[in-house]
Each structure stands twice: as structure tokens, then as C-alpha cells.
Amino acid sequence: MRLSRYFLPVLKENPSEAQIVSHRLMLRAGLIKQSAAGIYSWLPMGFKILRKLENIVHEEQARAGHLAMLMPTIQSADLWHESGRYDAFGDEMLRIKDRGGREMLFTPTAEELITDIFRSHVSSYKDLPLTMYQIQWKFRDEVRPRFGVMRGREFLMKDGYNFDLTKEDALHAYNRHLVSYLRTYERMGLQAIPMRADSGAMGGDDTHEFLVLAETGESEVFYDSAVTDLSFGDREIDYSSVEDCAAVMEEFTTKYARTDETHDEALFNEVPEERRRTARGIEVGQIFYFGTKYSEAMGATVQGPDGKNQPVHMGSHGIGVSRLLGAIIEASHDDKGIIWPEGVTPFHAGIVNLKQGDAEADAACEALYSALTLMGLEPLYDDRNERAGGKFASMDLVGLPWRITVGPRGLKNGVVELTSRRTGESEEMPPEAAVQKLGQIYAGIA
Amino acid sequence: MRLSRYFLPVLKENPSEAQIVSHRLMLRAGLIKQSAAGIYSWLPMGFKILRKLENIVHEEQARAGHLAMLMPTIQSADLWHESGRYDAFGDEMLRIKDRGGREMLFTPTAEELITDIFRSHVSSYKDLPLTMYQIQWKFRDEVRPRFGVMRGREFLMKDGYNFDLTKEDALHAYNRHLVSYLRTYERMGLQAIPMRADSGAMGGDDTHEFLVLAETGESEVFYDSAVTDLSFGDREIDYSSVEDCAAVMEEFTTKYARTDETHDEALFNEVPEERRRTARGIEVGQIFYFGTKYSEAMGATVQGPDGKNQPVHMGSHGIGVSRLLGAIIEASHDDKGIIWPEGVTPFHAGIVNLKQGDAEADAACEALYSALTLMGLEPLYDDRNERAGGKFASMDLVGLPWRITVGPRGLKNGVVELTSRRTGESEEMPPEAAVQKLGQIYAGIA
Incomplete structure (x- = not known):
């Protein structure tokens, strides 16, 4: 591309509204332009990077055997009444009435809709395991959107959902996602540390967040410094191997690493003092196993080998694709500007x-x-x-x-x-x- | 892909809600699933085709020198008040109040927002010509959504916008888009005939629609059968050449071809009788030149070579990406099912x-x-x-x-x-x- 024919509106001055470095640099480098509070247009160079991140996610998901699909941004409220989350979600959900007066919403996440697709088409354990995902725009009506794309209202997210016959199978899917996420972030030049987290509104037992260490991170994190020595590297992995995926899970999650939500001072104190670290982190992804929470509520069952119907075990997994741009910049810049890792440079x-x-x-x-x-x-x-x-x-x-x-x-x-x-x-x-x-x-x- | 590991829920029965063949076949072949009236999920195979269509559009836009970017789906109503279209758009616009009570909307088109981006960053004729486009989900709250993705409420559209100093430059952009659209459709295995059309709510003087002939088309069309003999083929074209693009425009738009909106019986009768055709067509794209309509209303001016500020000449150009799947199927199927052209097959x-x-x-x-x-x-x-x-x-x-x-x-x-x-x-x-x-x-x- 010749710059004379490109649209790259760099700014000389620091925009006054930007409080953190990634927001400042994204505006100054002509990557984004705010159109409303927490809502951005992606100018050509910003869009190019966003698309590279998307492609990396697609490639790594395909490698793990997950199927890409796409769900709509506007959904009917019906399924959300069925799961009981319509009221639970609160004011962050953007609620809409269409011209016929029907209750609609801009989807903040898609457990309900994917479960509906599953129950409509799958009825036998023979069609399992199944993991589908999408990369789609989401909306969460934050009270105070800030920090540019790091805490925007309209944001691009990869969200995936696994359907398995048993808890063991679903935990393999959980581990498989952990492995594929580690690969994904490393290709983007990021070290994202899996940390035991709290399941919050999603519900469920097992969940890890992936955090990139950065001064501007929204979460306080506590970890054994040995976790920052780990790297997935270019090892080959057989995603269908339960043992191989479990081994990576153990390697990356045994050492102490927790957010303030799950921090346990007593456990932390068992880490040798010289390796105890407190820092801040940016959340760039999260994986959940939540068992039969949605499948029971919504009747997503399959006939097992014994001929009996049983609710499937599910999990969901997310990567904040648009916020990754901010996270990469927070982790990789100097006083002159951004320093893109080779894997994502526009x-x-x-x-x-x-x-x-x-x-x-x-x-x-x-x-x-x-x-x-x-x-x-x-x-x-x-x-x-x-x-x-x-x-x-x-x-x-x-x-x-x-x-x-x-x-x-x-x-x-x-x-x-x-x-x-x-x-x-x-x-x-x-x-x-x-x-x-x-x-x-x-x-x-x- | 091994079918045993894929998610391809084919249906044996014809779904009763589908009135036209493309809708029926898309449901039966497991490409889409309706989630609400006029709103669909794209199952893995449907999404794969959608993505192929997107990639063809991106490649052909890049070839023509147009820059990809992305605007948000949710916009503030402010810019629409400024252009005067907030009220003009009527009930098809999905209007939303956010938690702060602000007027927002799900964007049906983006002339206002792109003009705002332009006026914020461009002030000199030296930065022209400029054409930017996006492929983004749009929403139009149709009274009676029907025919599957052919007349859905949430749909994927490529919308592009050119900014030029003079009317002549803008008309070159218009012709350039006509050429690139011809190439785009042919790569998808479609013959899309440019027909003189009516500018409707968009405003402006020049506009052509691209129509694929099909019995189920929503428009009645009148044409000289000689237009169906034309094909762009694999000729090389220099998109920066005013003459080359104008020559293609002339070749493809001189013979009579109009929709019922602009049909002129007297002119049509000048076509030799044996070449006069009446048929139905599916609209798969449209190009507009609308001059300074938005730039004047919104103050998008540049300093010309003479030092004086002047409003830029603009046009916009759209391809209905998601409806293209339906159009391709309408044009290419038999009683056993779909027949994908090689260029778009999943x-x-x-x-x-x-x-x-x-x-x-x-x-x-x-x-x-x-x-x-x-x-x-x-x-x-x-x-x-x-x-x-x-x-x-x-x-x-x-x-x-x-x-x-x-x-x-x-x-x-x-x-x-x-x-x-x-x-x-x-x-x-x-x-x-x-x-x-x-x-x-x-x-x-x-």
C-alpha cells in the first residue's frame, strides 16, 4: 500500500479523552474513531489488524476441530425468558422493541441461542462431541464505557460452545480450549496467563480467565513468578488426545495464579516469597465448564448408548477480539508509539x-x-x-x-x-x- | 472435512414456512436456521459460503483500490438528525434507547457516519480520491420479512462510499464500481445485469441496480435480450483509467434494461421486437451517485486547488452479501438440490x-x-x-x-x-x- 492512497489519519496531539496508552495510541495512529460513547469505527489500518486477529482465531479454532458459524446480533427475548437470564442480566443488556412491539435484544452472549440450535437438530450421542463458535459483535450497555476498545459497549468477541455426553468429555473440551487459547495468544505476541477465576453470571464450576500483565489492567492478580516462564512454543499437539491436553492444562494451571476474585491469601503464602507477585492484568479470554445448567433448563438432551435421554454437558469459551488490540498495545509500545508483534502487524x-x-x-x-x-x-x-x-x-x-x-x-x-x-x-x-x-x-x- | 465430525443438519422434509426454492433449500441443506422472523443463524456450511462471498468482495474491492474499514452496528441518532433522515427513514429503522435514555439505532446504511469520519479527518483535495467500504450487518425492520435471507431483517451488506473533488471524478468512481461489481458477480457464477433504477430514499441522480434473472425475483424487469450476451470475462482492466471504466459502463448500460420503477414503454418499443424481454429479477446490488447531498448537509468540504472550500461529491454502492446466497441458489439448482458454482462452493x-x-x-x-x-x-x-x-x-x-x-x-x-x-x-x-x-x-x- 502506498501511503498517498491510504487513509491513515494520524494525530499529532494526544486526544484529551484518552486515559490509557492503548486508547491514546489507537486514536493517534488512526486505527479507530469514536462514534458514540464506547462505540467505535475501525479505520482501514485498525480494521486490517482486527481482521488479522480474527484470522488467527479462526485458524486455531479449526486446528482444534471446532466449527465456525454465526448467530445474529438481534435476538428475540423468548429464549432468554426460558433460561431465566432475561431479568438476571440487568441493565447491561440492550433491550429493544421491534415495530411489532416484540421484545428483542442485542445479544451480549449466545448460550441460549446455540442451545436452541443444538436441541433442534441433535438427538443422539453419536453426533457428539460438538464444538461450534462464532466471531460476532456483541453489545453490553456499560454504565461508564472507557479506555477505548478495552471497555467498549459494542465489541467483537469469539464465543464458542461445546456439547458433550459426559462431564469427562466436557472437561476434555475445556482443556482443549485452554491449549488452543495458549497457541492463539502466543501467535499474537501475547503472554496470556490462565488464572483461576469466578464464574459470575455465567454459572458453573470450572473457569479460567486469561490475563495479560499490564499496569493498566482492570484486575488485580496474584501469581507465582514461575508461571511467566511458561510458554507453549511451537510444540505439536494432538487435540483429540485427552492425556496431551490434560498435561498442558496441568503444566499451565498448577502454579498459583489468581485474580482478586478468587485470591486465597493462605494458599498464596505457600509460594516461596521471592516468587510471589502482585500485579495488574487485562482479561483477554475466559473458558467455562458449566455442566447441564442450560441443557436442563432448555431441554437439550441426547439419547445415550443406553437408550436413555440425558442432558448434554456444556461449556463456553470467549476471546475478546477487539479488546485484544488494546491489550497488545498496552503490552507492546514505547514513548514513540505502538510496536506490533510480527504475527499481527497490519x-x-x-x-x-x-x-x-x-x-x-x-x-x-x-x-x-x-x-x-x-x-x-x-x-x-x-x-x-x-x-x-x-x-x-x-x-x-x-x-x-x-x-x-x-x-x-x-x-x-x-x-x-x-x-x-x-x-x-x-x-x-x-x-x-x-x-x-x-x-x-x-x-x-x- | 469428515462429515462424521461436521454439523450439517440436512432435513428430509420440505419446511412448510418456506415459499421459495432458495429458502427451502437453505433450510433443507442445513445452511441456516431461523431464530426470529427475518433473523437467521448461519450454520457451519452456510457460514462457510458467506465467508467465501465476503472474501470475493474484499478481493475485488482491493483490486479497485478501495479501502476496507468497519463501522459499528449501533449508532447514535444525532448524525441522522443532522442529515434529516432520522424521521424520513420511517418504521424500517430499528430505534433503540440505551440505558442513559439516549436515542440510538441499528444502522440500516452508513452515509451519515462515513461522512462524519471524512469531515473529521480530511480537509484538502490532495487526500482525494478516497473510497472506503465495509461488510457489516444491517437491520431493516421489514413489516413482513419473508423468503429466508432474501428479505430478512438482519442482513450482511457491503456498503462503500466514494469522496471526490468534482462530479467528473465521482462519475469515474461510479463507473469503477460498476466494473468491479461485474467482476465480483461473475466470480460468484452469477450474471447480474446493471439496470437503470430509481434512487428512492437515497436521493441523487444516477443509479443502477444489478439484477439476477429469476422467476422468484421481486422486481419486474424489461430488457433487450442482447444484454444477456454480455460478459466481463477475464479481461484485465486499469481501474485508474477513466476511459477504460467508461467504456465498460457504456458497453453494459447502453442497451435497454430497466426495472418497472424506471421502465419507459416508448423507449422499450424501439428495441427490435424479437429481442424484447419481460422477466423477473433479484436485486443483488446498487450503485449511486448523489453529488453533494450529504456533504452539504453535513459540512464535508475540502480545500480545492484554488484555496476555496467546496463540498465533496459522493456516491454509495452496495452489495447484498447474505441475500446473494439466496440469489445464487435461485439461479442454480435443480429438483435434487443446490448446484454451487465452483467460485463459491463450500x-x-x-x-x-x-x-x-x-x-x-x-x-x-x-x-x-x-x-x-x-x-x-x-x-x-x-x-x-x-x-x-x-x-x-x-x-x-x-x-x-x-x-x-x-x-x-x-x-x-x-x-x-x-x-x-x-x-x-x-x-x-x-x-x-x-x-x-x-x-x-x-x-x-x-
Whole structure:
């Protein structure tokens, strides 16, 4: 993409309404624009990142054997009366009357609707196990929406639901989700720590939240510092193996890590003192096992191998996709701007032409642009008639992980400059070498 | 995908509520499930097709140089008061009060919001031309939602908006959209004829609708049969060339083709009698040029080269993405079920194992599955313990364009059967030849 043809309205000033760094940087880098309290438009670069996050979620869900589908944003209140949650949900639910006077709502979560789909079509244990998920916009009418997309009212969420014959099967689904979530967050460059949590309005016994450590996190967290040494890495896993998934669950959840909701001071004190940490965290996902709560209330039963009908065991699992943008920025920025991890960067590299209009510099930039594109990478070429300082500042602000700087002086020596946004280190090399190096960096990512 | 692990709830009976064939087949093939009047869930196979359609739209929009972004579904009523459309829109607009009592609405279209984004960030002609679009869920509270996704209340729409300095530039944008829409529909296997239309509530001078001929279409259309001989084909086009785009516009819109809204009997009678046709059509898209209607009302001006502020010229352009599924089915089915065009099929080929459990047949199916997958194709393998008749009926119903049938008898002779869903013709060939042939069929499509 050529910047002259893009819509990237970067702001020079810090917007006064933004209290935390991710909100400030998302506005300044032209990723979002507020349209109403807690409701945002996603400008082209913001949308591009959002879509990358979506794709990572879809790929990892498919890998775990889960089926993508989509439920509507507007639902009838009927099913919610059936489950008993219509009144329980309170003012956060956006209630609507349609032109016929029927009670509708903008769905904040979809346990009821998916359970209805299940009971309409599935009647035998032979069709289990089944896990379906969607990535869909949700609405929660927060009293005080704030922190940009971190606590917005309209937000994009991946929500998945498993249906299993037995509690054991459902707990395998729970573990399988934990594994796939660990992979998902790591691909996004995030360390998200599973912490024992409280099930709240969702109901149920088992639940873990995934938290990214950040000063601006809304939750206070307590953990054994050994949990931050864990990483899933690129190990292969057989998602159908109960043992393999259980082993990962044990590895990642045995050490003490809890939010203030479930914090147990006595247990915490058993952690060696030098490893006890208190910090703040941003919640980026949560998994639940809630047994037969919804299936009993709504009559979602299957005929078991013994010929008897029994309610299915269920769980649900969520990833806050739009808030992930904020979480990644909170975890990865400096005073110049955002630093995108390679896995989610909107463009793979920036090309800065130090002397737009200089025939040789222009040609070198065009050649780099073509070579990177041919390789399957997407460069963002700053081809505007701006001074170098302004171009550098914009590139640093929007946070592409790599920048190639092209100028007449370097070209005389046959080199361009490749700069890492994260370390700030620059290296001079021939243009072909820069292309090759970027190819290596993004191998298996882009 | 193995059918035993998929969620494809096909129905044996025709659902009584479905009046037209696409609605009936979408329900029977397990693509959608109604959740409320005019509101549907997209089950895994339906969602897969929807996503393919989305991707084609994204690719063709990118090719034309348009920028993807996303606006929220819930908007404040303020901007709509500013444009004067809040009252004009009537009962089809879903109006909502949030917990603070503020007037909100579920957006039926986004001229107001995109104009607000534009005026907040763009002030110079140097940032033009600019075209941004989104693919987002819309809501129109129809009095009588019907025909499944063809006339639903919640529907997925691509809506794009161009901002140009002059009327001439905006008319180029108009033509550019016509070209990109022709390409888009053809990739989906559809012939969509641009017809002069009425601008209705949108306002403005120039507008064309794109109509797919089908008996169940909601519009009566009148056309010169020569328009159905036109096809865009795989010609290359330079979207930045005013002349090239204008030439396509002229080629595709000069011959008589109008909906009943703009039909002119006298003009129609100038068409040679043997080429005069009256038929019905399904509207799958529309393009508008409406000049400065919104930019003047909302103060979206730029400084021109002469230093003077002037309102920008705008247009908007829509594709009914979710209704396209219905339109494709109306145009492409037989009495056994759906016939998906290769460009949008949810799976590229079905594999039917005539004797599940037979070691040789199972192994041959697995080998085909792997070979197709390696080639980048997605097979749907019916690995259930069902009789051949039932497997064939399901495959015909869901409408994959190609089926490979594998049985012990054929394997003894070293062959499988490759069957075209459209023609019903079958050919015996070695498994490797079937894989190779599918590779050729999908080259450049999948």
C-alpha cells in the first residue's frame, strides 16, 4: 500500500479523552474513531489488524476441530425468558422493541441461542462431541464505557460452545480450549496467563480467565513468578488426545495464579516469597465448564448408548477480539508509539523514501515494494512529499516492526537501512539482502 | 472435512414456512436456521459460503483500490438528525434507547457516519480520491420479512462510499464500481445485469441496480435480450483509467434494461421486437451517485486547488452479501438440490465411500482426501455408515459441484467415479486422474 492512497489519519496531539496508552495510541495512529460513547469505527489500518486477529482465531479454532458459524446480533427475548437470564442480566443488556412491539435484544452472549440450535437438530450421542463458535459483535450497555476498545459497549468477541455426553468429555473440551487459547495468544505476541477465576453470571464450576500483565489492567492478580516462564512454543499437539491436553492444562494451571476474585491469601503464602507477585492484568479470554445448567433448563438432551435421554454437558469459551488490540498495545509500545508483534502487524514493513522525487530513490523504493509484494509480504510505502522526520515519526507511531529507509546517500553505496522498531537497531545492507531478511523473519508467520 | 465430525443438519422434509426454492433449500441443506422472523443463524456450511462471498468482495474491492474499514452496528441518532433522515427513514429503522435514555439505532446504511469520519479527518483535495467500504450487518425492520435471507431483517451488506473533488471524478468512481461489481458477480457464477433504477430514499441522480434473472425475483424487469450476451470475462482492466471504466459502463448500460420503477414503454418499443424481454429479477446490488447531498448537509468540504472550500461529491454502492446466497441458489439448482458454482462452493468436492468399513475403500478415500488437501482443495468426505442412496441424496442436496464415488467394485479395476453435479455426467478414472482433473478445474479459483 502506498501511503498517498491510504487513509491513515494520524494525530499529532494526544486526544484529551484518552486515559490509557492503548486508547491514546489507537486514536493517534488512526486505527479507530469514536462514534458514540464506547462505540467505535475501525479505520482501514485498525480494521486490517482486527481482521488479522480474527484470522488467527479462526485458524486455531479449526486446528482444534471446532466449527465456525454465526448467530445474529438481534435476538428475540423468548429464549432468554426460558433460561431465566432475561431479568438476571440487568441493565447491561440492550433491550429493544421491534415495530411489532416484540421484545428483542442485542445479544451480549449466545448460550441460549446455540442451545436452541443444538436441541433442534441433535438427538443422539453419536453426533457428539460438538464444538461450534462464532466471531460476532456483541453489545453490553456499560454504565461508564472507557479506555477505548478495552471497555467498549459494542465489541467483537469469539464465543464458542461445546456439547458433550459426559462431564469427562466436557472437561476434555475445556482443556482443549485452554491449549488452543495458549497457541492463539502466543501467535499474537501475547503472554496470556490462565488464572483461576469466578464464574459470575455465567454459572458453573470450572473457569479460567486469561490475563495479560499490564499496569493498566482492570484486575488485580496474584501469581507465582514461575508461571511467566511458561510458554507453549511451537510444540505439536494432538487435540483429540485427552492425556496431551490434560498435561498442558496441568503444566499451565498448577502454579498459583489468581485474580482478586478468587485470591486465597493462605494458599498464596505457600509460594516461596521471592516468587510471589502482585500485579495488574487485562482479561483477554475466559473458558467455562458449566455442566447441564442450560441443557436442563432448555431441554437439550441426547439419547445415550443406553437408550436413555440425558442432558448434554456444556461449556463456553470467549476471546475478546477487539479488546485484544488494546491489550497488545498496552503490552507492546514505547514513548514513540505502538510496536506490533510480527504475527499481527497490519503491514510487514514500512518503506521510507528520504527524498521523494529523486529518480534513483523512487526507483529503489518501487523495486523494494515489488520484491516484497512478490514474496507475499505487504509493505507500506511512505511516498508522500514529507520531510524525513515526519515520515519516521509516523512510522514509529503506527508501529510496523520493520522499516526500510531509502535515500540517495545510501544508494550511492548500494545500501538501504533496515531498522527494528522494537530495538531501534539499524543495519545497512543491499536492498536484496533486506528483502531476503524480511522473508526469513516472516517465514511461517505471514 | 469428515462429515462424521461436521454439523450439517440436512432435513428430509420440505419446511412448510418456506415459499421459495432458495429458502427451502437453505433450510433443507442445513445452511441456516431461523431464530426470529427475518433473523437467521448461519450454520457451519452456510457460514462457510458467506465467508467465501465476503472474501470475493474484499478481493475485488482491493483490486479497485478501495479501502476496507468497519463501522459499528449501533449508532447514535444525532448524525441522522443532522442529515434529516432520522424521521424520513420511517418504521424500517430499528430505534433503540440505551440505558442513559439516549436515542440510538441499528444502522440500516452508513452515509451519515462515513461522512462524519471524512469531515473529521480530511480537509484538502490532495487526500482525494478516497473510497472506503465495509461488510457489516444491517437491520431493516421489514413489516413482513419473508423468503429466508432474501428479505430478512438482519442482513450482511457491503456498503462503500466514494469522496471526490468534482462530479467528473465521482462519475469515474461510479463507473469503477460498476466494473468491479461485474467482476465480483461473475466470480460468484452469477450474471447480474446493471439496470437503470430509481434512487428512492437515497436521493441523487444516477443509479443502477444489478439484477439476477429469476422467476422468484421481486422486481419486474424489461430488457433487450442482447444484454444477456454480455460478459466481463477475464479481461484485465486499469481501474485508474477513466476511459477504460467508461467504456465498460457504456458497453453494459447502453442497451435497454430497466426495472418497472424506471421502465419507459416508448423507449422499450424501439428495441427490435424479437429481442424484447419481460422477466423477473433479484436485486443483488446498487450503485449511486448523489453529488453533494450529504456533504452539504453535513459540512464535508475540502480545500480545492484554488484555496476555496467546496463540498465533496459522493456516491454509495452496495452489495447484498447474505441475500446473494439466496440469489445464487435461485439461479442454480435443480429438483435434487443446490448446484454451487465452483467460485463459491463450500467444499470443492465430495467424497462418497460406498462401503464404509471396507479396508480398501476406506484407504482409497483417505488417500484421495490427503491428495486433494495437499493440493489446497477442501474435500467433504462422507464417512458415515449410511447407504449409498442416502449419501448421494445428501451430496446432491448440498450441491458440491463435483463428487468422487469410491467403491470396492471400481477399485478392483483401479478406478473411481468423478461426477459433475451440474450435468450429472460421470466418468471413471484412476484416483490420481480425478485429483488432477479437480486441480485443473479449480486452478485460479480456489
